[in-house]
Amino acid sequence: MTILLMTRPRAEAEAFVAGLPGELRSRLTPVYSPLMTIVPLGVDVDTAGIGGVIFTSANGVACAGPGGDLPAYCVGVKTARAAQAVGWQVILTCPDAEHLIAALSDLVPEGPLLHLRGMHSRGDIAGRLSARGIETRALPLYDQRLEPLSEAAKGVLAGTEPLIVPLFSPRTARHFAEIFAGCAPLYLAPISQAAAKNVENMEAAAVEVAKTPDSPGVGVAVEHLAAVACRVEGPDRAQ
Numbered sequence: 001m002t003i004l005l006m007t008r009p010r011a012e013a014e015a016f017v018a019g020l021p022g023e024l025r026s027r028l029t030p031v032y033s034p035l036m037t038i039v040p041l042g043v044d045v046d047t048a049g050i051g052g053v054i055f056t057s058a059n060g061v062a063c064a065g066p067g068g069d070l071p072a073y074c075v076g077v078k079t080a081r082a083a084q085a086v087g088w089q090v091i092l093t094c095p096d097a098e099h100l101i102a103a104l105s106d107l108v109p110e111g112p113l114l115h116l117r118g119m120h121s122r123g124d125i126a127g128r129l130s131a132r133g134i135e136t137r138a139l140p141l142y143d144q145r146l147e148p149l150s151e152a153a154k155g156v157l158a159g160t161e162p163l164i165v166p167l168f169s170p171r172t173a174r175h176f177a178e179i180f181a182g183c184a185p186l187y188l189a190p191i192s193q194a195a196a197k198n199v200e201n202m203e204a205a206a207v208e209v210a211k212t213p214d215s216p217g218v219g220v221a222v223e224h225l226a227a228v229a230c231r232v233e234g235p236d237r238a239q
């Protein structure tokens with residue numbers, strides 16, 4: 001048996017598992033242990049005088065509420081779809097923050113822009129864009145509260161079955177490395193090189209960084225790790 005330890009908030013974790021190929025899901029036993037909880041801050045979004053908004057996560061979209069006629073610049077297809085669904089006018093979608101900064105630097109949109117994000121955010125998008133002459137302000141709409149491992153997670157970490165752990169952010173990866181205790185063979189699937197760096201000192205049977213920094217990329221990494229774990233288990237143990 002290969003266990004898939006899901007550390008995302010429960011709804012996102014279940015959606016990720018449901019999106020895996022059926023044959024792969026049949027070989028994995030999901031265990032849910034959200035290491036982060038999204039806590040809205042109850043901040044009102046005032047877009048008066050704003051030329052456009054930046055979303056780097058679907059959580060930002062959810063906390064911002066319905067959109068209007070303002071342009072929205074998004075990181076990730078999921079974020080863009082969420083923004084479109086509530087009425088924001090998405091005109092740019094990039095795979096990550098670096099590509100977004102580069103694209104906006106070429107586009108030079110009419111500002112000021114408003115980055116609607118969480119309290120913990122990497123890349124200083126607002127600061128870097130402002131330094132390039134595109135006035136951008138950051139407005140945190142939610143906190144990303146770290147959580148302990150669930151009892152179910154502690155149990156599988158203390159076991160001997162192969163354990164695949166997708167890690168969807170550098171902060172979650174660092175938190176997992178800090179609170180990990182156990183002897184289970186670890187197969188880690190970080191979403192990015194930045195996330196991978198935060199688990200580089202862990203003793204893992206295998207680490208595969210997602211080729212693209214998104215859920216589909218992590219899904220492919222999980223599929224590859226499942227194949228590796230199955231080969232390591234051998235025909236006597238594989239089910």
